[in-house]
Amino acid sequence: MADRHPPGPKGVPVLGNLPGLGRGMVEFMTETATHGDIASFTIGPTRNYLLSSPEHIHDVLVLRRDKFTKDPHDLRTLGRWMGRGLLTSEGAHHRRQRKLVQPAFRHRRMTGYGEIAVDSSLRQIEGWRSGEVHDMHHEMMKLTLNVVSRAMFGSGVSDDEALKVQRAVAGLQDVAINISKFGMLVSPWLLLPLHQLLKRGTRVLDRAVMRIIAERRASGAEDQGDLLSMFLTAQDEDDGSGMTDQQVRDETVTIFVAGQETTANGLTWAWYLLSQHPEVAEKLGAELDEVLGDRPPTAEDLPRLRYTGMVFKEALRFCPPAWTLNKRTPVEDVELGGYRIRRGSGIFIMPYVMHHLERYFPDPERFDPERFAPEREAQIPRYAFMPFGGGERMCVGAGFAEMEAKLILATLAQRFRFTLEPDQKVALKPLVTLAPKHGMRMRVAARSG
Numbered sequence: 001m002a003d004r005h006p007p008g009p010k011g012v013p014v015l016g017n018l019p020g021l022g023r024g025m026v027e028f029m030t031e032t033a034t035h036g037d038i039a040s041f042t043i044g045p046t047r048n049y050l051l052s053s054p055e056h057i058h059d060v061l062v063l064r065r066d067k068f069t070k071d072p073h074d075l076r077t078l079g080r081w082m083g084r085g086l087l088t089s090e091g092a093h094h095r096r097q098r099k100l101v102q103p104a105f106r107h108r109r110m111t112g113y114g115e116i117a118v119d120s121s122l123r124q125i126e127g128w129r130s131g132e133v134h135d136m137h138h139e140m141m142k143l144t145l146n147v148v149s150r151a152m153f154g155s156g157v158s159d160d161e162a163l164k165v166q167r168a169v170a171g172l173q174d175v176a177i178n179i180s181k182f183g184m185l186v187s188p189w190l191l192l193p194l195h196q197l198l199k200r201g202t203r204v205l206d207r208a209v210m211r212i213i214a215e216r217r218a219s220g221a222e223d224q225g226d227l228l229s230m231f232l233t234a235q236d237e238d239d240g241s242g243m244t245d246q247q248v249r250d251e252t253v254t255i256f257v258a259g260q261e262t263t264a265n266g267l268t269w270a271w272y273l274l275s276q277h278p279e280v281a282e283k284l285g286a287e288l289d290e291v292l293g294d295r296p297p298t299a300e301d302l303p304r305l306r307y308t309g310m311v312f313k314e315a316l317r318f319c320p321p322a323w324t325l326n327k328r329t330p331v332e333d334v335e336l337g338g339y340r341i342r343r344g345s346g347i348f349i350m351p352y353v354m355h356h357l358e359r360y361f362p363d364p365e366r367f368d369p370e371r372f373a374p375e376r377e378a379q380i381p382r383y384a385f386m387p388f389g390g391g392e393r394m395c396v397g398a399g400f401a402e403m404e405a406k407l408i409l410a411t412l413a414q415r416f417r418f419t420l421e422p423d424q425k426v427a428l429k430p431l432v433t434l435a436p437k438h439g440m441r442m443r444v445a446a447r448s449g
């Protein structure tokens with residue numbers, strides 16, 4: 001096992017590659033991947049590795065998953081307000097929670113969530129008229145928040161109560177992003193006001209979610225077809241135990257965090273890419289006319305909306321909302337690709353980087369849904385395309401997200417065409433998810449009229 005480091009971009013003394021990263025993380029990582037299947041770089045004293053071969057990724061996420069964890073520092077920071085839900089837990093606790101949460105996303109429950117996605121879309125665009133300009137990023141954020149909230153709480157929770165949870169989660173996400181952004185630059189005590197905001201916000205969120213849980217438990221209502229019902233009645237098949245109120249709270253908050261912005265950004269990029277490729281938008285419209293005519297789509301239509309599915313997959317390839325997985329770290333020294341990787345170093349697995357590798361996606365900067373025609377999709381190796389991650393930490397909501405996004409795409413594209421406003425600047429903003437930096441203002445035109 002070699003003790004030398006894998007190749008990588010040159011850094012500067014003390015700071016290592018921090019200046020390069022500061023100039024743009026997506027660009028830096030894309031360049032780093034050109035150094036090899038395992039490339040290395042440093043952030044201050046910490047050595048980090050970027051994996052860009054499906055084999056190494058499979059090794060870390062699946063074959064030797066027990067040798068790697070999500071970065072404990074990141075888990076602690078997020079856990080302070082998100083608690084110990086699926087995203088922020090590890091080991092036995094994670095495995096148990098995953099078993100309890102997963103059934104809420106089983107196939108047969110999807111029809112109901114699909115109805116919510118279509119109904120919410122129709123309500124949101126009800127007043128839209130040809131010639132109006134809408135910021136599609138803002139619109140998609142609002143829509144997916146509404147969908148996730150209705151799927152979570154069903155109709156048993158008033159709009160007012162759901163809104164309190166939505167606002168509290170959004171506020172906490174902003175504070176948490178600022179803490180991690182400024183945490184690298186200023187001394188910790190300067191961040192105290194932000195930490196206090198986080199504490200206060202968490203109390204507000206806890207009160208709102210706990211009240212909803214208490215009301216639902218007190219009502220004795222059985223399965224109402226929503227995620228909350230599933231969480232409250234979930235039982236561990238080994239010992240029959242269920243989730244405590246705290247666990248239900250943590251998983252609820254996790255679903256709001258993991259399930260809204262990701263889908264919203266995936267859809268926003270899809271609208272942008274469609275606006276730049278009128279021939280694709282045309283073909284999409286033709287499929288919707290043929291399969292649906294004038295009626296709104298349902299989850300049962302999805303197998304026949306093949307091109308719609310290909311368009312969404314290619315949008316996820318081109319601009320994966322989860323552009324990087326949570327950083328992993330080995331729990332002990334390990335060997336990977338002939339190199340010794342020390343315990344505590346950082347391991348980066350980045351869907352964005354994988355999705356733009358020429359060897360798997362020829363001419364990667366070209367938007368081309370035909371890559372996902374069934375016979376061609378079968379040639380793409382697992383982990384070359386990985387918008388939802390992989391292994392036991394793979395997105396638990398992947399099926400939900402795909403169904404929701406395709407139904408939203410179908411509902412809106414059936415009725416409108418979207419053109420980018422000429423003065424709209426388009427750039428990537430890679431924070432927790434890959435957002436558009438300047439919003440996405442688009443002019444709408446009714447298709448039938």
Ligand code: HEM
Nearest residue numbers: 086258259262263266322325326388389393395396397401
């Ligand atoms: C296009 C939309 C989405 C994308 C691209 C996406 C992507 C991902 C990825 C890549 C991970 C793995 C992170 C890692 O391993 O570091 C993940 C985890 C997760 N996602 Fe999603 N997601 C999406 C939508 C959703 C939705 C709609 C929900 C719930 C309704 C959801 C719930 C979760 C949860 C709970 C986890 C943690 C799973 C675990 O660790 O066991 N996601 N997601």
